[in-house]
Amino acid sequence: MNTDFQTFDVTREIAARPETVYRTWAEPDLKRRWFAPEVSNGxxxxxxxxxxxxxGVERSRFRHDEIGSFQFEARYIQMRAPGRLVYSFTMATAEALLSASLATVCIHAHGAGSMVIYTEQAVFLDGGDRRETRLAGTTDLIAKMAAIAGEVENA
Structure with missing residues (x-):
């Protein structure tokens, strides 16, 4: 049994006001567009x-063409518009729990837009996932979120 505790941050400037960025995390239709699109990079x-x-609870099931199916389940601990969200979540396959995490999203005004700081405290279990993979995936998701926030801001 392997238990690997890791913490990482993703920081990104976004060309949208904090209220708009918060909406992209807090409104299900907007969140689905960047977090659970029908098809994205396999x-x-x-x-x-x-x-x-x-x-509240958020659940997503997704599959990658090369590496299989996964389930994400989150419970929202705190939501404070427009500046903070805190949630816990698990990632699993049909066979095993891969990780359990606490995520904090801080959204601050920054110039004409926002600065987002995402912090994840994770425990990766039995080698089924690792920090580098999660960090790359999270960075990609936050880039997608930033694009949606920009679209909403300019609509």
């Missing part, structure tokens, strides 16, 4: 449901 969404409020 990933296929197989289901998405979200009750994005304190105590």
């Amino acid at each position: 990933w296929h969404a197989e289901g998405y449901e979200a009750d994005l409020c304190e105590g």
